[in-house]
Structures are given as C-alpha cells and as structure tokens.
Amino acid sequence: QKEVEQDPGPLSVPEGAIVSLNCTYSNSAFQYFMWYRQYSRKGPELLMYTYSSGNKEDGRFTAQVDKSSKYISLFIRDSQPSDSATYLCAIIIQGAQKLVFGQGTRLTINP
C-alpha cells in the first residue's frame, strides 16, 4: 500500500464548477499537508500548505484536512480553464525533510 493515495483521474468539469480533489494517507505521523499544481511540461509549484485539521482558504482554493480519517482535500470554486493542470498532494513529517507525493490528478476545465 502506498503511503499516499490519489486518484489519477483524469477529471474533466465545465467552467464555473466546484472541483474536489482528494488524497488519503496511511502514516499518522504526517503533520504537514501540501498541494502542488503542475502545468504541462513544467515543474510543480506550491499552491497551498496546511498543518492542522480543518480548512484553509486562499482565494478560490480551500485546503481541508481531516487527520482522524487521514484524508485531505483541495476544493476549487468557480473553476477556470487556467486551472487545468495536474494537482499533486504532498505530505511530510515535521523535520523529516522528505515529501511523500500522491500520483497527481489531471484536471481539465472545459470552457
């Protein structure tokens, strides 16, 4: 079993829809939770990170962590074609210096 599981998709939704991207993890020692966005033929870029259970908002993006269920989510409101990318969850144990990535979910927003 992989330490971090993420549905690779692909996921295709119409412009303006709410998008939900999810990951599950197995190691309860994981403490920091990140979402990276990767455009085609580019390197991943950090989108959001969070430490605690609950929600964290940044514009149209909301990161949600449920440590009791070992489940993390990224919600995108009012999705735009420019949001079309692969989204990767990444998790780290504090001080470990090594991220564990999910497979990534390829998302397409259709105009």
Added chain:
Amino acid sequence: DAGITQSPRHKVTETGTPVTLRCHQTENHRYMYWYRQDPGHGLRLIHYSYGVKDTDKGEVSDGYSVSRSKTEDFLLTLESATSSQTSVYFCAISGGTGYADTQYFGPGTRLTVL
C-alpha cells in the same frame, strides 16, 4: 520563481552511456533533491542533499549517484543509462527551516534512453 535551473532540458542518449544532469540554485538553500516523474508513479525521490558533500538515498536510488561540491550545484549521474531510466527528472530545493519545509521545483529535464 525560485532561482533553480536544470541542464540540459532535454537529452536523448543510448543504453550503456553515462549521463550527468545538473541542478543549479541561486537561493543558497541547504537542501536539494532529485526526483523522477513517471506516469502512474507520480514524483519519486532519487537522492537528496542536506549540505555540501552530505547526501542520502531516496526510494528509487539504484542506478543513480549524486554529488554536491558547492552549495549551489547538485549533480545526478546515471553511470550506465538503461531504458527504464527514461523519465522526467526534477530538481527541488528547500531552506530546511523546520516549518513546512516547502520545496521549490526546477523546470525539469526530459531524458530518453534508447
């Protein structure tokens, strides 16, 4: 954008030849990482460095070696390239401050081994 460059950006080589990929940073960050990205596997850590001449293995280190003689440069060497090493290779850096340890990625090197 974090100051990370990778060279070459694309390379085609033949099985059995040595290949060296270079990562260069201008951020003076302590930690540097090499990942490979393959369909169905996501990003997998090959090796990482926590200082000059200090390196450690990741989850897919077989067939790869690394060196770091200067803070700004981290080299990844495939001693004898195989077709299974065809992949996209990403370098990443982090400051290692102990909080979130955010990693910033370079643009990637697309390697094809024939």
